[in-house]
Amino acid sequence: MSEPSTDFKPAVAADEIQPELTFRAILLGAVLGIIFGAASTYLALRVGLSTSASVPIAVIAIWALKARHGKRAILEHNIAQTTGSAGESVAAAVVFTVPALIFLGFPMQVGLTTLIALTGGLLGVLMMVPLRRYLIVKEHGVLRYPEGKACAEILRAGERGGTSAKKVFTGFAIGALFKSLQAIFGGAKATIATAIPGFRGAQAGMDVAPELVGVGYIIGYRTSVMMMAGSALASFILVPTIMMIGEHMATPLAPGTQPLGEMTADDVWFTYVKQIGAGAVATGGFFALLRALPAIASSMRASIGALKGGGASAAGTARTDRDTPIGVLVVGALALVGIVWAVPAFHMNLLGAVLILVLGFLFSVVSSRITGEVGSTSSPLSGMTIAVLMTTCGLFLLAGWEGPSYARLALMIGAVVCIAISNAGTCSQDLKTGYLVGATPVRQQGALLIGVVTSVLVVGWTAYGLNAAETKHVPLAQSFSVSAESIERAQSVQGPDFSGVAADQLATVNEKSLPRREYKFVRVPQASLPAGVASGNFLVDEHSRAAVARREDGIGSGRLRAPQATLMATVIDGLLTHQLPWNLILIGVAIAMFVELLGINSLTFAVGVYLPLASTMPVFLGGLVRKFADWKYGRKSDAEEEPEGTLYGAGLIAGASMLGIAAAMMGFVKGFDSKTSLHPTIAFLKDTAIGALSPGRLADAWGLVVMLFIGWLLFRGARDPAK
Amino acid sequence: MGHQASEPSSEPAKPVAHQPFIPAEQNIPEFTLKAIIFGSIFGILFGASTVYLALKAGLTVSASIPIAVLSISVLRYFGRPTILENNIVQTIGSAGESVAAGVAFTIPALLFLSTGSHGEDYFNYVQIMTLAATGGILGVLFMVPLRRSLIVAEHGNLPYPEGTACADVLIAGERGGRMAGLVFGGVALAAVYKALNSIFSFWKEAVTFKTSAAAKLPNAVVTTEISPEYLGVGYILGPKIGGIMVSGSVLAWIVLIPLLTVLAIPDATIDGQLASLGFLQAKIDGWRATNDPERYYRAYVRLIGAGAVTMAGIITLIRTMPTIVKSLKGSLSSAKNVGGPAGGLRTERDIPMPFVIIGSLALVGVIAMLPILPGTFGGKLVMAGLMLVFGFLFVTVSSRIVGLIGASSNPISAMTIATLLGTCAVFLAMGMGGDANQPIALCVGAIVCIAAANAGATSQDLKTGYLVGATPIRQQMGLIIGVLVSTFVIGLTVKGLDTAFADPLVPGSHGIGGPKFPAPQATLMATIIKGVLSQNLDWSFLLIGAGLSLTVFLCGVSPLAWAVGVYLPIGTTFPIFIGGAMRMLCDKLRGQKEESEISPGMLFATGLVAGGTLTGVFSAGLKAIPTGDSDVLTKCQHIGEKLQEQIGKSIDLDLYSLIFYVLMGFLLVKVAIKKTSDPAKNPA
Secondary structure, three states: OOOOHHHHOOOOOOOOOOOOOOHHHHHHHHHHHHHHHHHHHHHHHHHOOOOOOHHHHHHHHHHOOOOOOOOHHHHHHHHHHHHHHHHHHHHHHHHHHHOHHHOOOOOOOHHHHHHHHHHHHHHHHHHHHHHHHHHHHHOEEEEEOHHHHHHHHHHHHHHHHHHHHHHHHHHHHHHHHHHHHHHHOOOOOOOEEEEEOOOOOOEEEEOOOOOHHHHHHOOOOOHHHHHHHHHHHHHHHHHHHHHHHHOOOOOOOOOOOOHHHOHHHHHHHHHHHHHHHHHHHHHHHHHHHHHHHHHHHHHHHHHHHHHHHOOOOHOOOHHHHHOOOOHHHHHHHHHHHHHHHHHHOOOOHHHHHHHHHHHHHHHHHHHHHHHHHOOOOOOOHHHHHHHHHHHHHHHHHHHHOHHHHHHHHHHHHHHHHHHHHHHHHHHHHHHHHHHOOOOHHHHHHHHHHHHHHHHHHHHHHHHHHHHHHHHHEOOOOOOOOHHHHHHHHOOEEEEEOHHHHHHHOOOOOOOHHHHHEEHHHHEEOOHHHHOOOOOOEEOOOOOOEEEEEEOOOOOOOOOOHHHHHHHHHHHHHHHOOOOHHHHHHHHHHHHHHHEEEEEEOHHHHHHHHHOOOHHHHHHHHHHHHHHHHHHHHHOOOOOOOOOOOOHHHHHHHHHHHHHHHHHHHHHHHHHHHHHHHHOOHHHHHHHHHHHHHHOOOOOHHHHHHHHHHHHHHHHHOOOOOOO | OOOOOOOOOOOOOOOOOOOOOOOOOOOOOOOHHHHHHHHHHHHHHHHHHHHHHHHHHOOOOOOOHHHHHHHHHHEOOOEEOOOHHHHHHHHHHHHHHHHHHHHHHHHOOOOOOOOHHHHHHHHOOOHEEEHHHHHHHHHHHHHHHHHHHHHHHHHOOOOHHHHHHHHHHHHHHHHHHOOOOHHHHHHHHHHHHHHHHOOOOOOOOEEEEEEOOOOOOOEEEEEEOOOHHHHHHHHHHHHHHHHHHHHHHHHHHHHHHHHHHHHHOOOHHHHHHHHOOOHHHHHHHHHHHHHOOHEEEEEEHEEEEEHHHHHHHHHHHHHHHHHHHHHHHHHHHHHHOOOOOOOOHHHOOOOOOHHHHHHHHHHHHHHHOOOOOOOOHHHHHHHHHHHHHHHHHHHHHHHHHHHOHHHHHOHHHHHHHHHHHHHHHHHHHHHOOOOOHHHHHHHHHHHHHHHHHHHHHHHHHHHHHHHHOHHHHHHHHHHHHHHHHHHHHHHHHHHHHHHHHHOOOOOOOOOOOOOEEHHHHHHHHHHHHHHHHHHHHHHHHHHHHHHHHHHHHHOOOHHHHHHHHOOHHHHHHHHHHHHHHHHHHHHHHHHOOOOOOOHHHHHHHHHHHHHHHHHHHHHHHHHHHOOEEEHHHHHHHHHHHHHHHHHHHHOHHHHHHHHHHHHHHHHHHHHHHHHHHHHHOOOO
């Protein structure tokens, strides 16, 4: 299936020299990376989602950077998009992991957050350097990298103009229009869902997400249907079975907290099936890794061989084949790990530092393969992170390491690796784009490093700031004292000084008006608390050891739900206290095995089990459109090179993710203010014009119509205009 | 998704000047007594073997080529045989296998029908034999008019892979005969192994690994029956199908059963479910005491499996519908083009048409009138009509599909489902719904299934005959003899296995449907009949199974083999997978892929299957012989059990038992990778 890479002709030939790593490209990329990074941080904290930013940045770059002096600008556009994309991927991964610190009883600090983001981000870029030859070049034709592919199509169309640009633009307009209906006006629901009558617990659903339809079209029918099949297994088999069997149980079934009879299908899915899915993803990833390792080893040998061949041969390598020298890579990676080990804030030991390197590399392969197969949006980042945490905690338990400080250590490892693999996925999309347009890998890798460095600071500050803006301190009516041992372990934080407030005003005082002072941040478990006080984080006076106030962080409460981080904290806690639902995870492992025995790729299927059906349905819709289009227009089914519909799909991705980012930014601007209201005009539109179209249950039908309409438009757009 | 079938040109090929191996003018011994006798013997043996395997694992293994190979070598000892005699042996013998498959796939469904249907009462020897004989003969008779169009007129278009391969073996003669040693070797090894194992119990029949009910992954089970027949079948099927089958069992035994255990279902609920399925209280109590996985398998997973198999059957039917319709059209149009009466040539003599028409009408008429069959007079008349219509329809389809893609891909169960759906629809339209008519519907399905299965085998035989220059009428007579002779034994085997392996504690219980003989296809047929005719199914679990089959189908895997895996115990599918893995290993060691059906490994594996299954049938026979307080089989088993007890004191019994299995596997690999010339490569 894999076409020999020698036959492949990029948009800019290897022997053609065009402006690439220019100042204006990097500047634009860095600025957009910072903006989109901040917006993504908000979105991920708020709803636990992230939207790929590289395609929107490519669109802006085409518009902003015009060709100069009769030269082509396509490689500059590529660099801008590459630089900018790092912000988003780092932001999402930071939000998925770092806030778990709070749930484990440690304060979230700007410095540490930034440092974690920086090391993880840089590590991800470096890991993808030796993997590029294998994943991007060798597996070209096998791994699609839908977002990367879409980006390349857009860059090429932007340069060529004409009908292909028109096609991208139409797709863009459609994607933006329908996304705006949903994301801003809220007219079409974000997710349509309906219970299947007569089949208790089975619930069909679909996100109204034009970008996922585009992704589905690009990855093709085979992959999309397998992913959907995984979700169908979860939603139509596992959930109904659990509900049907457990209906009459009086007591809750661990890890759930309420009896099964009182749970909704969504509860059951989130409580039980998600764990099963995590086990399946971990196993699927393991199988993928096992299959990939021989090929990786051989391509690494080739890289090292090239290095030994002497520096002279570097000049002889084609421009499009020039990677960051392996020496730089090794030194860089070791330096990063050394930093992690040496910087006291990480509280890291040598084993942890080595684990970061090893797990980071292995899971980068898995992450890159997944994004190559199903796309960035569907990449189960949290699932892979859970697998990393399971491995780490497993080793800790073998070493006999238990307790809160090891929980923090495990989280540190998990966070750095999570950020690294998230960024590795994004890097591979960028490198795929570069491969398709004919970029110079070493320059892209340089741009990526710059992008990480410029965006991490803003990501750290945004996360910290959003949290601080919504953090509340509730003074305790009845103080209690905390053990000296736990104070010794605890970290210092700033908090309002309640000492000057009269006892009867404590409940009503505005904490913002109080002076600040230093406290110890202590998590007190239920067992050591006086009766009637719920466990949580407390501000404790260091000297008197008296708890002064309960601290309620913004993250984890109210609007900043940070669902993934909550999950990570639960996993670590469960692992180190031997309470993880191993049975569910092992069942997931067995599911991956059964799929593998069918002779098909279990990873794609497992991703489907892990993701909600609503997220895989739009991808499947795109795949279905692809199948019909290939059949109707007489094309080879699911071929990577398909000139018409891919353009249209790329447009859909660009338009919808642009609007997604815009919506995130709207929210971001208001994010520091806890009262949110829509602009009066928009609010009016929402309530009258669009609201009228979708009363009550009709909203689902309306959403379905929108999706089917998008599918139909894509099908029409896939036709060859010349015929 | 596509079919492997290459598109046949709709244009009927010009009757090319076909020159058979033995010219039409040459008259040599063909339909001789020794040929008939040996054909019948092979038919009986392979018939019994097929029944055993089909009831246990829902699989069959094609018999024509092994019989041809055996015939060439055995007949030599009784005077010099002609190629046409060998062909008659192979023709007669192959009927046994196909009729047995048709019987084992359908007739046990009588036991699975609704209680109100009294299907069990019809499950007797005479009934089974009558249905088998009628179906088999109908298959042969319906093929008579089709021979000229499918075999002769479409000679260039329809390859009939098995028939052609068989002709190659016959033409290769002596050289092919030497391969018989491999089949015999397999049979002997399997027979000795199986006798020591299951008759004398010198080592365990199954090796089990299972987690406790309190483990992290509770009640997960991996079992392997270390028997020669599964090893052989797995080798023949190859790693892909083996993997698909075991995948279904992995889902059942490592996903579903642990999941059900995790859900901590109250004991009363499970016991109630088991009791409603008709299990004895003693058994239920035993399972509850240990929270045994078998409990969940019996109470829930079996039902899920039945749903999966049924859905998979329906999916297969829908997917093969275009092929079925196309085959029907092709056959009808080519039938029109065969103008003119046959000449007087020896190779063109068929059973005369009047005999065919009168014969089939008479057969159906007799069936309808026989008092042993269920139903009223009117009902029987409807039944007879449906048998004729569906029978002819699917014989036509089956013989053509077999010509295109080979007998092993023949979707017999899909055609039977179509028959059952059609029959039930007619019954409902005539107001003949309800439990009482379930057995009648099944009889129609059984006859059509057996006829279609035998038509497939018949057309392969006729193709072989056409290539080697046989006389069609003699082959057709031979086939009828083969059907009649083998049905005696097939009925006996089905009934014998059912009685011998019934639960001794429960009077009137059945071996079929029990742990040893789950009969997956029959469950499928019974579920369809119950669902359409009486609409009294326990839908919830069936639906889950149906959903699973759909999921697997979505992944691009053909779901029938997979669903059978869900239904079967993992002890059956896992060794089949091991056999498939052996095949892959041999391909690797040999450095070339894809063996032909008459390569050493395949023939040896066929021998293993035959030897293992026949010894299994034999042990059922021993069980039937009473000796004082118990029976011969139990007495024999005591001998080995004492030995095992002694050995178990010093080493792990599982490990000890595996030694013999590994030895057998080693021999199979050794035989398979030996370099030999392949008689199939002979330009014929």
